[in-house]
Amino acid sequence: MKVCVIGAGSSGIAAVKALHQRGFDFDCFEASDRVGGNWVFKNRNGMSSSYRSLHINTSRERMEFSDFPMPATYPDFPHHTQVAAYFDAYVDHFRIRDRITFETLVTRAEQRADGGWDVTTDRGDTRRYDALIVANGHHWDPRWPEPAFPGSKDFAGVQMHAHEYTGDDPELFRDRAVVVLGMGNSAMDIAVESSFVARRTFLAARRGAWIIPKYVLGRPMDSFPWSARVPIGVRKRVQAATLRLAVGDMERYGLPKPDHPFGGAHPTVSDDILSRLAHGEVEPKPNIAALGERTVRFADGSEEEVDVVVYCTGYKVTFPFLDADLIAAPDNDLSLFRRVFHPEIRGIYFVGLLQPIGAIMPLAELQSQWICDHLAGRYVLPPPHELRADIEAERAAMFKRYVRSKRHTMEVDFEDYVLGVKQERRRGARRAAAA
Ligand SMILES: Cc1cc2nc3c(=O)[nH]c(=O)nc-3n(C[C@H](O)[C@H](O)[C@H](O)COP(=O)(O)OP(=O)(O)OC[C@H]3O[C@@H](n4cnc5c(N)ncnc54)[C@H](O)[C@@H]3O)c2cc1C
Numbered sequence: 090m091k092v093c094v095i096g097a098g099s100s101g102i103a104a105v106k107a108l109h110q111r112g113f114d115f116d117c118f119e120a121s122d123r124v125g126g127n128w129v130f131k132n133r134n135g136m137s138s139s140y141r142s143l144h145i146n147t148s149r150e151r152m153e154f155s156d157f158p159m160p161a162t163y164p165d166f167p168h169h170t171q172v173a174a175y176f177d178a179y180v181d182h183f184r185i186r187d188r189i190t191f192e193t194l195v196t197r198a199e200q201r202a203d204g205g206w207d208v209t210t211d212r213g214d215t216r217r218y219d220a221l222i223v224a225n226g227h228h229w230d231p232r233w234p235e236p237a238f239p240g241s242k243d244f245a246g247v248q249m250h251a252h253e254y255t256g257d258d259p260e261l262f263r264d265r266a267v268v269v270l271g272m273g274n275s276a277m278d279i280a281v282e283s284s285f286v287a288r289r290t291f292l293a294a295r296r297g298a299w300i301i302p303k304y305v306l307g308r309p310m311d312s313f314p315w316s317a318r319v320p321i322g323v324r325k326r327v328q329a330a331t332l333r334l335a336v337g338d339m340e341r342y343g344l345p346k347p348d349h350p351f352g353g354a355h356p357t358v359s360d361d362i363l364s365r366l367a368h369g370e371v372e373p374k375p376n377i378a379a380l381g382e383r384t385v386r387f388a389d390g391s392e393e394e395v396d397v398v399v400y401c402t403g404y405k406v407t408f409p410f411l412d413a414d415l416i417a418a419p420d421n422d423l424s425l426f427r428r429v430f431h432p433e434i435r436g437i438y439f440v441g442l443l444q445p446i447g448a449i450m451p452l453a454e455l456q457s458q459w460i461c462d463h464l465a466g467r468y469v470l471p472p473p474h475e476l477r478a479d480i481e482a483e484r485a486a487m488f489k490r491y492v493r494s495k496r497h498t499m500e501v502d503f504e505d506y507v508l509g510v511k512q513e514r515r516r517g518a519r520r521a522a523a524a
């Protein structure tokens with residue numbers, strides 16, 4: 090049995106560590122010269138979406154791997170340099186750096202008739218594997234507005250995607266009029282940064298969001314210990330009440346009233362944006378309707394002279410090395426059993442391809458252990474009809490709860506996901522024993 094891992098970001102290194110410790114024969118190919126993926130600012134792979142000021146928005150203890158705590162000297166929300174250093178230390182601590190082949194891009198992964206995989210890299214060689222673990226990340230391929238706004242071709246100013254924003258060019262926003270589009274975390278950070286130097290900063294959005302501060306009652310908002318046994322409705326109600334006490338209604342800041350209940354969208358976390366709105370340094374606007382040569386017209390008919398538009402409109406989930414007829418995620422939607430197993434295609438596993446309310450890393454660690462169980466024959470999947478029913482039930486619940494959007498196709502609740510995988514691993518172990 091030989092396994093191939095694609096990518097050595099935080100998800101890939103979790104997979105590598107699990108495979109290494111459990112004695113599997115494997116290769117891991119990483120396009121960059123180092124681990125850490127998105128957290129390596131200006132990563133030479135060109136795929137990082139980090140900007141100079143980026144700090145995590147899931148707290149340190151939420152994000153760290155279970156058996157390798159982040160240094161106690163780190164703040165609750167470390168800077169990206171600290172996060173990258175932590176992943177670097179992780180591979181040294183577990184002595185897995187030499188298990189990763191760096192500066193090697195996987196260009197093609199094709200399933201053979203016998204179910205194995207032929208993996209080709211940009212070094213020109215093709216190797217055979219029995220299984221493929223895909224950990225190529227899902228926040229590197231920018232999604233621009235689809236379709237583009239009318240007039241965007243004629244706009245004479247700067248149009249850019251958040252992915253390109255590094256925060257390194259002090260002149261980009263200085264004394265200019267800037268429109269930041271979106272209500273996710275990229276939009277919050279970039280609008281705040283713009284507001285300190287720009288002449289005017291407009292935050293445009295097609296819907297409102299419940300903006301969650303990083304700290305509530307003196308501690309990180311995501312550090313309150315919730316059990317998955319407490320019904321999600323109760324958890325959401327308590328969190329919504331806490332948020333209301335902490336920041337009040339979004340309309341008080343001039344933002345649109347969210348068109349969904351609290352918990353109906355991926356969390357937008359920012360301490361600073363509400364203050365910048367309250368100071369009038371960020372001006373809320375509805376969605377962009379059209380661009381002129383020097384202007385942006387908004388959905389309420391208002392029009393502003395604008396120099397720079399930053400589209401913080403999210404990312405596409407893509408696997409450029411896979412045959413798109415076999416596996417693709419149109420509109421970011423790829424059905425998987427508990428976000429790991431493909432329902433039809435065996436021998437392929439996904440790690441980190443989920444959007445938790447909470448951090449990705451401990452979940453990637455759990456997924457990696459689960460994959461090793463399956464590879465070792467210690468876990469057997471449920472029969473196909475049960476597997477399909479499980480996927481459908483999970484999808485139905487997610488689509489019912491979340492606003493319909495390309496950003497809500499793989500949302501999971503951290504505690505519930507952990508509990509569900511643990512239970513499923515036990516069920517699958519019993520199936521394996523019976524078989
Ligand atoms: C600005 C920003 C801030 C974020 N903040 C948080 C946060 O605070 N908390 C949180 O939990 N999540 C956050 N995220 C989500 C982010 O996806 C995760 O933090 C994390 O980066 C996921 O790790 P990953 O390994 O799955 O993907 P990545 O970090 O993207 O790593 C993927 C790796 O795969 C490699 N790779 C890709 N394709 C190939 C190929 N074909 N061949 C070889 N190698 C390949 C890449 O070089 C890269 O090293 C943030 C995302 C963004 C964009």
Ligand SMILES: NC(=O)c1ccc[n+]([C@@H]2O[C@H](COP(=O)([O-])OP(=O)(O)OC[C@H]3O[C@@H](n4cnc5c(N)ncnc54)[C@H](OP(=O)(O)O)[C@@H]3O)[C@@H](O)[C@H]2O)c1
Nearest residue numbers: 144145146234235271272273274275295401402403494496
């Ligand atoms: N650590 C941090 O502080 C930090 C910072 C940045 C990003 N991140 C993470 O990185 C990931 C990506 O975040 P993101 O903010 O870049 O993207 P995102 O979460 O996908 O948000 C995209 C935003 O753009 C809007 N949008 C998309 N297409 C649009 C269109 N055509 N017209 C108008 N609005 C449109 C979306 O609105 P709808 O909701 O209506 O679709 C949404 O508000 C998330 O996991 C996020 O948590 C973290």
